[in-house]
Amino acid sequence: MINSHDILETINMIDNENLDVRTITMGISLLDCIDEDIDRACGKIYDKICRYAKDLVRTGESISKDYGIPIIHKRIAVTPIAMLAAACPTKNPVKFAETLDKAALQVGVNFVGGYSALVHKGFAPGDYALIESIPEALAMTERVCSSVNIGTTKAGINMDAVAKMGKVIRKSAELTADRECIGAAKLVVFCNAPEDNPFMAGAFHGPGEPDCVINVGVSGPGVVRAAVAKAGECNITEIADIVKKTAFKITRAGMLVAGEASKRLSVPFGIVDLSLAPTPAIGDSVAHILEEMGLEECGAYGTTACLALLNDAVKKGGVMASSHVGGLSGAFIPVTEDAGMIDAARSKTLTLTKLEAMTAVCSVGLDMIAIPGNTPSDVISGIIADEAAIGMVNSKTTAVRLIPAIGKKAGEELNFGGLLGGGPIMDVNMKSPSKFISRGGRIPAPMQSLKN
Amino acid sequence: MNAVITVLGKDNVGILAAVSGECAKVGVNIVEVTQSVLQGMFAMIMFVDISNSTIPFSELVDMLTEKGEEKGVKIHVMHEDIFNAMHKI
Structure with missing residues (x-):
């Protein structure tokens, strides 16, 4: 039997000490949505996110109710979009951001992370275009978060990316100057970015992850x-x-x-x-x-x-x-x-x-x-x-x-x-x-x- | 399946009756009750079996939370697993 001291301790933690589960983040791989036609790729992304995450928010809320513990955020992390942008390098990747934003709204999550590029050793096709488009993407969308990995312990630091990101952060702030520069608050520059981080703004679904996964941040x-x-x-x-x-x-x-x-x-x-x-x-x-x-x-x-x-x-x-x-x-x-x-x-x-x-x-x-x-x-x-x-x-x-x-x-x-x-x-x-x-x-x- | 109902607040007449009455109405069986009044503060912990409950768990939570507000006390209804998880290895 559970003793009453333990019960009251848990209740006190929740009522008075802000104990909560901060986020349930569903990681979704978009590798199967890659398409050289950007419109077709966006269609597949929207469908896949809506299909996989349709019950995420409702499930989070019902778990919260059953156990009496607040679950603050329900969120989504996706495959770094630069990998999808690689297949259609001449198109403006902002379209991907708009699609993610729309899908997030549809399933009811407050943030979707993964407008990202991993460039610690150099730029692959898609990476540069995506990084260039980050300020515009963050200004045009509400729920999309972006991150760029510019270094790792095993690869060193890509200083071209470092130089670029200084400009991208400034531009993100400038384009949202009328909204307290919020664009820059949705952008993280990483060294040694983890592939399974559930916290925004730096969440993305790494290429080594399974098709779909649930990560929780306490x-x-x-x-x-x-x-x-x-x-x-x-x-x-x-x-x-x-x-x-x-x-x-x-x-x-x-x-x-x-x-x-x-x-x-x-x-x-x-x-x-x-x-x-x-x-x-x-x-x-x-x-x-x-x-x-x-x-x-x-x-x-x-x-x-x-x-x-x-x-x-x-x-x-x-x-x-x-x-x-x-x-x-x-x-x-x-x-x-x-x-x-x-x-x-x-x-x-x-x-x-x-x-x-x-x-x-x-x-x-x-x-x-x-x-x-x-x-x-x-x-x-x-x-x-x-x-x-x-x-x-x-x-x-x-x-x-x-x-x-x-x-x-x-x-x-x-x-x-x-x-x-x-x-x-x-x-x-x-x-x-x-x-x-x-x-x-x-x-x-x-x-x-x-x-x- | 067991749940834990806790009632915390200022002591007044009929709290136990109100909570157990609500439980009986929806087929929730009370297994054990511990209760104390310390300096006018009422603290009750009730272990209940909800396997034969006639309503979904979330409705039970809402119903008792509302009852608590009516009586001026704070009522939590939580699945016992949360306490087992946090306090037992």
Whole structure:
């Protein structure tokens, strides 16, 4: 029999500490939709998504009701569209984005990820056209998310792509300047992008994945913060243990939902992504966990150490709770989506340089950061190159999702609303890396031995 | 199939009767009840067997949530698997 303490603990987590399953993401392969006629390809894409995902939202809602646990998002990730664009290289790939948007609306999901290209070693047919079209695609659609992988530990960093992406991020913001530059918030530049990540904006269905798969992303920063707070006076070893135990419970809830979704939709279960994904809601902040560990404010010295502990303990606790783990797995630090980070950025305790250090130990990278509207594309490319280098050398995923706030300067604010939140525009070091960025070429893959 | 009904809130007359009455109406069998009142706060945990329920689980959830609102308490109805998953290895 289940004891009443456990029952009340779960209910308290859901009612007061924002425990939720963040997303059920259905990965759908579109490789069988490739066609040299773009209209025919789009027709096949629309049909396949609508057929496979027709019950996704309803099933998510019914699981949520049965188990009493909120499931916030139901989403779709598809094969990188550049692979489909390769078959019709002379056509504007924006048509694919419009099709994805329409299919997402039809099945009722709020985002579809996969307007993507994997160019870490170079551009194949379709890749360049797709990357060129990203700003227009993101401006014209509401639900489509885009990502580009520009580096890996095994391949090195494609600096031509880095240079290009600086421009693409700026252009995405410019084309949506009347909507808080939202285009750039739907675009992620990756190093070591995972193929099974269920979280937006970086989700896509990798070429090594099966035809259709269910991936689940768990969350629960509020639960972890509350558990640390309840612990009171204890040493850091005990804190790590508390985080592990809490992450285990959160992940088990995610695993239950994943198994149930897989069964009800008759789609194989892929992975659970063990992530602490914050929202702007009070009590759902990763920064507040770090502060609960004993920092005056997130960004103070000690932040990187606390984040390293948190990130590692979340994985250790979660791994045993799920039969397959993947995606990004760890603590996210998206600035505009985290109430504690927003406050710390406003008070300038949290700076871009500190965030860069934090990305070396967290699960993703420089995420949801508003930067001054006059930031040149070369500076953005420089930031991407630095971030990719951290990921490449440390064999981890790093990402850059920056939002140039067109027409605004540091200290002013952007406000996206909803889960994307809002926050201050952060100071950026404007010294130019132009010559380095314009050289092009590739940074060779790093040594995998002699590690120091 | 078992579910767990929890009732949390300010103690008042007839909460247990209201919840068990609703259960009886739709063929939900009460297996075990634990209840306590601490400083005026009412906490009840009820294990119920829903295999012979005459309505779908989601309707039971809605019905009892509504009843809770009427009585000024918070009622959760959840499948027992969520607790087993989170608290048992």
